[in-house]
Each structure stands twice: as C-alpha cells, then as structure tokens.
Amino acid sequence: MDHADSPQAIAPSRWSFGDLTSRSWFWPVFALALIFMVDGVVSPGFFSIRIVQGRLFGSLIDVLYRGTPTALVALGMAVVIGTKGIDLSVGAVVAIVGAVMTNLIHRDMSPPLVLALTLGTGMLCGLWNGLLVAILDIQPIIATLILMVAGRGIALLIDEGLIVTFRSDFFSAISTGEFLTVPSRIIVCAGTLLFLWLILRRTALGLFIESVGGNSAAADLAGINARLVKIGAYTLSGLCSGIAGVLICADIRGSDSNNAGLFIELDAILAVVIGGGSLAGGRFYLGLTIVGVLVIQGLTTSILVSGLPAQFNMIVKGVVVLIVLLLGSRRLRQSIVGLFRRRTS
Amino acid sequence: MRDRYLPLLATITVFVLVYAVGAVSFKYFLSTRVLGDLLTDNAFIIIAAIGETFVILSGGIDLSVGSMIGFVGVVMAHLDTLGWHPLASGALLIAFGVAFGAFQGLVIDFCEIQPFIITLAGLFLLRGACFMVSLESVPIKHPFVGVFADWHFKLGGGGRLSSSAIVMLVVLAAGVVIAHFTRFGTNVYAIGGDRPSAVLMGVPIRRTTVMIYALAGFYSALGGVVYAMYTASGYPLAGLGDELIAIAAVVLGGTLLTGGVGLVFGTLFGGLIQGLITTLVNFQGTLTSWWATIFVGVLLFIFIVAQRTIMTSTIFLRRPV
Numbered sequence: 001m002d003h004a005d006s007p008q009a010i011a012p013s014r015w016s017f018g019d020l021t022s023r024s025w026f027w028p029v030f031a032l033a034l035i036f037m038v039d040g041v042v043s044p045g046f047f048s049i050r051i052v053q054g055r056l057f058g059s060l061i062d063v064l065y066r067g068t069p070t071a072l073v074a075l076g077m078a079v080v081i082g083t084k085g086i087d088l089s090v091g092a093v094v095a096i097v098g099a100v101m102t103n104l105i106h107r108d109m110s111p112p113l114v115l116a117l118t119l120g121t122g123m124l125c126g127l128w129n130g131l132l133v134a135i136l137d138i139q140p141i142i143a144t145l146i147l148m149v150a151g152r153g154i155a156l157l158i159d160e161g162l163i164v165t166f167r168s169d170f171f172s173a174i175s176t177g178e179f180l181t182v183p184s185r186i187i188v189c190a191g192t193l194l195f196l197w198l199i200l201r202r203t204a205l206g207l208f209i210e211s212v213g214g215n216s217a218a219a220d221l222a223g224i225n226a227r228l229v230k231i232g233a234y235t236l237s238g239l240c241s242g243i244a245g246v247l248i249c250a251d252i253r254g255s256d257s258n259n260a261g262l263f264i265e266l267d268a269i270l271a272v273v274i275g276g277g278s279l280a281g282g283r284f285y286l287g288l289t290i291v292g293v294l295v296i297q298g299l300t301t302s303i304l305v306s307g308l309p310a311q312f313n314m315i316v317k318g319v320v321v322l323i324v325l326l327l328g329s330r331r332l333r334q335s336i337v338g339l340f341r342r343r344t345s
Numbered sequence: 346m347r348d349r350y351l352p353l354l355a356t357i358t359v360f361v362l363v364y365a366v367g368a369v370s371f372k373y374f375l376s377t378r379v380l381g382d383l384l385t386d387n388a389f390i391i392i393a394a395i396g397e398t399f400v401i402l403s404g405g406i407d408l409s410v411g412s413m414i415g416f417v418g419v420v421m422a423h424l425d426t427l428g429w430h431p432l433a434s435g436a437l438l439i440a441f442g443v444a445f446g447a448f449q450g451l452v453i454d455f456c457e458i459q460p461f462i463i464t465l466a467g468l469f470l471l472r473g474a475c476f477m478v479s480l481e482s483v484p485i486k487h488p489f490v491g492v493f494a495d496w497h498f499k500l501g502g503g504g505r506l507s508s509s510a511i512v513m514l515v516v517l518a519a520g521v522v523i524a525h526f527t528r529f530g531t532n533v534y535a536i537g538g539d540r541p542s543a544v545l546m547g548v549p550i551r552r553t554t555v556m557i558y559a560l561a562g563f564y565s566a567l568g569g570v571v572y573a574m575y576t577a578s579g580y581p582l583a584g585l586g587d588e589l590i591a592i593a594a595v596v597l598g599g600t601l602l603t604g605g606v607g608l609v610f611g612t613l614f615g616g617l618i619q620g621l622i623t624t625l626v627n628f629q630g631t632l633t634s635w636w637a638t639i640f641v642g643v644l645l646f647i648f649i650v651a652q653r654t655i656m657t658s659t660i661f662l663r664r665p666v
Contacts, residue, residue, distance in 0.1 A: 086461070136650060136653055137653065138649055138650075138653055139602050139603060141406065141461065141602070142596065142602045142649055143649070145589070145592065145593070145596075145645070146642055146645050146646045146649065147642070148589065149589060149593060149638060149641055149642045149645060150638060150639050150641070150642020150643065150645075150646075151642075152635070152638060153635040153636065153637070153638035153639035153642065154639060156633070156635035157635055157636075157639065161633055161635065266465060266468070266469070269462070269465070270465070273462060279459045279461065279462060280459070311473070311476035311477060311480060312473070312476075312477070313473070313476075314469050314470075314472050314473030314476060315469070315470060315473025315474055315476070315477060316473070317469050317473065318466050318467070318468075318469030318470030318471075318472075318473050319470065321462075321465070321466040321469060322466045322470070325452075325456070325458050325462060325463065325466065326452075326456060329456035329457060329458055330457075331455065331456055331457050332455070332456045
C-alpha cells in the first residue's frame with residue numbers, strides 16, 4: 001500500500017515535471033537545494049571553502065561537520081525503519097557509550113581496545129532492542145522505549161552522576177582532528193556510509209530488510225529469517241549510535257550523560273522521513289537519509305547565518321517537518337489537485 | 346471480562362507492593378502526608394497521561410504532551426505579566442490545547458500520516474513556541490496562584506489533599522465516564538481494537554480521531570495549567586521529556602500499546618507507581634536520583650513482557666492470526 005509510487009514511476013519513458021516530482025530523490029534534494037540557495041543569497045561567501053591551518057573551512061564544511069553525529073544515528077535508524085521498526089533508544093545509547101568510553105579511558109586501556117569495547121557496548125544495546133522486538137515480538141516503539149527511559153540512568157550510574165572528562169589524543173584525532181585537510185569525523189561518517197552501502201546494497205541484505213519491513217510474514221514464508229534480519233538491523237543501529245557516541249563524547253572530551261545525544265532520535269527519525277523512508281516499513285535510502293540530515297543541519301545553520309535568534313531553530317524545524325509531511329501525503333496532494341481541477345473545469 | 350481487569354489488578358498489586366516496601370523500610374512512609382504529596386506532585390503528569398490513555402487506546406500515540414505542558418506554562422506566565430487572571434489565561438490555553446489536538450487529529454486522519462511523526466512535529470512546534478515566548482523562567486505573581494496552592498482538604502494524620510490532586514481526581518473520573526459510558530468511548534476502543542472492523546461497523550473514524558486528539562490536547566493543556574499553578578511559574582524547558590513519563594504511566598497502568606485494551610483508571614496507578622519509586626529513592630537517601638529511572642525502566646520491561654504473555658495467551662486464542 002505504501003508502494004503506490006511504483007506504477008507511476010515505471011510507466012512514463014520521457015521526462016516530464018510530474019515524472020520528476022514522483023522520483024524518490026526529488027523532494028529531499030529540492031529542499032536541500034532551496035535551503036542552500038537561500039543561504040547563498042542571505043550570506044555571501046556561504047559557498048566559499050578555503051584552507052585554514054591545514055584544514056578545510058567554510059559554511060558548507062560546517063554543515064557537514066555538525067551533521068555527522070546525527071547522520072550516523074540516522075543511517076542506523078534508516079535500516080531499522082526499513083524493517084518497519086523504530087529505535088527510540090539511540091540518544092540513550094549515545095549517552096551509555098560515552099560513559100563506558102570515558103570509564104575505560106580512565107582505566108588506562110589502549111585506545112583501540114577502548115574503541116572496540118565501546119562500539120561493542122553500542123552493538124550490545126542494539127542487540128537488546130533487537131531481541132525484544134524479534135524474539136519477544138514487542139512493538140518497536142515500546143521495546144526501544146525501555147532502553148530510552150533506563151539508558152540515561154545507566155549512563156549516569158557508570159559516570160556516578162558526574163561529567164567525567166578525559167584527555168586522549170587518539171579520540172580527539174578521530175572526532176575533532178583532520179586527515180588530508182578533511183575533518184576526520186566526516187571521513188568516519190563517509191566510511192560508515194560506504195560500509196553500510198556495501199553490506200546492504202551490494203548484497204541481498206538490503207532487499208531482505210525491505211521485504212521484512214514490507215511484509216514480515218510473507219518474507220518469512222519466502223525463506224528469509226525475519227527475526228535474524230530484525231536483530232541484525234537493531235544491532236547495526238546500536239553500532240551506528242555507538243560511533244556517534246564516540247564522536248560526541250570525544251568532541252567535548254568528556255561524558256555528559258544528561259545531555260549527550262539528547263533528542264538526537266527525533267532528528268534522526270526526521271532525517272529518515274525527509275529522505276523518503278517510510279515509517280510503514282519496506283523502503284529505506286542511505287544516501288537520501290544523509291540528504292535529510294543535511295536539510296535539517298542546513299536549516300539550523302541558515303538560521304544562524306541569517307542572524308535570526310537561535311530560539312527560532314525548533315519552531316522552524318517543526319514547520320519544515322509539517323510541510324515535508326504534508327507534501328509527502330498522497331491524499332492531500334490529490335485533494336488539492338482535485339480542488340484545482342474542479343475550479344478550472 | 347475478567348481478562349480486561351487482569352492488567353489493572355497487576356498494576357494495583359505492584360503499587361501496593363512498592364508501597365509495602367516503603368512502609369516496611371521507612372518509619373513515616375505509611376502516612377497521609379506521603380500519600381497527599383504523592384497525589385499532588387504527580388497530579389499534572391497523571392492528568393496529561395489520562396489524555397494519552399485515550400490516544401493509546403485508539404492505537405495512536407501523542408508525543409506533544411511534554412511540550413504542551415511547557416508551552417501552557419510559559420504563555421500563562423507571560424499573560425500574567427500583562428495582568429490576566431490565571432483562570433482566564435488557563436481557560437484560553439485549554440481551548441488552544443483542544444484546537445491544537447484537533448488539528449493534529451485531523452492531519453493524522455486526513456493525510457494518513459502516522460500519529461508518531463505528526464505529534465513529533467507538534468512537539469517541535471510547541472517547544473519552539475516556548476522559546477519564542479520566553480527563554481527564562483517567569484514567575485506567575487497573581488494572588489490567585491497562592492490561593493490555589495494553599496486550598497486543600499485535610500486528610501487525617503496531617504496529610505493534605507491539595508487542589509491540584511482534586512483537579513486530577515475530578516478529571517480522572519470524567520475520563521473514566523467518557524471511556525466507558527459514552528458512545529465516543531466505545532468508538533475509541535473499537536478503532537484501537539480492530540480498525541477495519543470499526544470502519545465496517547460504521548464508526549465515524551475521522552470525527553472520532555479528531556476528538557481523541559482534541560481530548561488529549563485538553564488533558565495535556567490542563568496538565569500544563571496545573572503544573573504552572575503548582576510551580577507558580579512558566580519555564581520554557583518545563584515538561585521536557587514528560588511525554589515519555591506519560592506514556593510509561595499508561596503502559597504501567599495496564600493499557601496495551603497496540604490499542605483497544607486497557608482502562609483509564611489504571612493510568613492513575615501507572616503514574617503513582619512512578620511517583621512512588623521517586624519517593625522511595627528520596628526516602629532512601631543514599632540512592633541517587635538516576636536509580637529511579639533505572640527502576641522505572643526495569644518495571645516497564647517486566648510489564649511489557651507480562652502484557653505480551655497475557656496477550657498471546659488470551660487474545661490470540663480468540664483471534665486467528
């Protein structure tokens with residue numbers, strides 16, 4: 001029922017505007033282009049990129065740089081949403097991962113080992129969600145709500161309620177450093193995107209995920225182990241939140257369990273939806289999810305460069321979400337078109 | 346018929362058990378003072394959770410609850426500086442809550458968009474609106490707030506049933522009546538239980554959906570008014586994350602998140618259990634506040650798994666998969 005797009009998308013062979021707007025990539029890319037265009041007009045030099053102290057510098061880089069944690073979380077979220085699930089616990093996982101990482105660093109472990117254990121923790125959190133959803137068959141919103149509620153408590157428990165700080169050249173290099181003038185966190189994010197694309201789109205795994213999301217029972221009958229696919233999806237989401245957690249935590253060189261990754265789940269879900277992912281499951285787009293993140297981050301940055309006070313941020317975001325949702329609603333589009341037809345005829 | 350009351354029974358049992366733990370461990374726990382405070386401190390969240398119960402019973406979800414509480418408080422405080430009477434501004438904001446909820450319901454039904462994502466947009470909009478009105482905590486100085494806070498029923502033993510708690514109990518009773526003794530209430534259960542059947546039976550889906558979210562808007566706005574009177578201030582970050590506490594209260598109250606099964610009355614105990622856990626942690630003294638969230642999480646887990654088991658054993662026998 002959510003694939004109502006397909007007959008129209010396949011039929012026409014020549015290009016028309018209606019054909020273009022029905023492409024999955026059209027609206028998100030259009031929105032992003034619009035935002036950047038407005039930015040370009042409002043702030044001249046928005047598109048200029050120069051190298052300062054051996055590092056790329058400019059508003060566009062800034063959008064990419066600030067968008068990375070959300071992008072990582074959103075990538076995992078896209079996979080989970082593809083299975084007709086949702087992961088509310090990502091923000092809490094970011095906090096847990098940050099607390100574990102800080103704790104391990106203070107035990108003088110070697111940084112790569114800390115990194116491995118930290119990401120393992122993220123995957124473990126994802127595995128827990130996956131088991132609840134796939135084995136106990138609990139609704140995803142509720143299953144992940146448990147970790148969302150308890151997660152920050154667990155993180156505070158590990159931190160003993162303090163904001164524990166640390167110094168680590170290794171983690172600073174990953175999060176705030178640069179590699180060949182490119183900020184390293186952008187490389188981390190691109191690497192994760194590439195990794196996900198390879199394992200999901202270069203194998204049949206992505207198709208499995210979409211078939212489980214489209215119709216879990218039918219996928220099961222077709223010989224796909226739907227449970228395993230779901231567990232895998234949530235574990236992947238846990239891993240992505242884990243990477244985001246490492247970046248966020250290393251950025252401030254400390255673990256702030258109350259605020260790390262707060263509300264990141266909302267931005268991530270939003271990014272997936274803007275990128276054309278359906279909350280009803282059955283389709284997900286990795287690249288367009290990144291476009292969705294850039295739309296959100298681009299908006300935030302435009303509010304800042306346009307000189308509007310920062311408190312406009314949320315309300316603008318809310319209005320944009322509403323517009324994107326309303327535009328995406330087939331029913332509303334049809335009735336508007338119907339209204340115009342009635343008038344003209 | 347008995348199945349319907351099983352989750353409620355489980356909730357009340359947990360409530361009594363937690364209370365018993367407190368009564369055994371701490372000298373003054375079993376007093377009307379603690380009970381009165383419990384009802385007062387959690388009144389606003391329980392009021393909001395009653396509205397959330399209707400939404401969840403219909404198979405939906407409302408994430409805009411916490412932002413609504415914050416927004417109502419901030420606007421009330423702002424209107425207070427303009428000389429409005431709290432009752433007048435409260436009434437205005439409750440009307441706004443109803444309208445906002447109705448709008449959300451209309452969009453959900455007309456545009457066929459998931460409630461989760463629409464009310465998420467609502468969350469952003471209202472919280473954003475909070476920041477537009479004020480960035481700081483603003484006191485509400487009208488003398489009526491003091492009158493409201495002082496006014497109470499004396500319970501025996503020094504406890505007080507405050508006006509917040511009374512408001513909560515009254516709207517709880519109203520909620521129970523709406524859910525079980527009106528056609529609208531039956532429609533809510535019908536939509537949540539089996540939507541296609543409800544459509545076939547001629548349940549007016551759009552009108553009911555709009556009314557459900559309008560009702561949720563009413564309850565969350567009222568929760569906001571009570572919270573603003575209780576704290577005598579408006580704070581743009583008030584109610585942050587309270588939608589989760591409200592949803593947790595509904596779940597702990599024995600309402601199934603899949604919709605169609607549950608009782609409004611259970612939500613009272615769902616909210617009180619969470620308050621009780623916080624009170625216990627406070628009484629204990631050496632436990633830190635984050636233990637409360639971990640306990641609530643563990644309880645949620647136990648409840649959800651238990652509900653799952655009850656559901657597979659009773660409902661699935663009746664309904665072919």
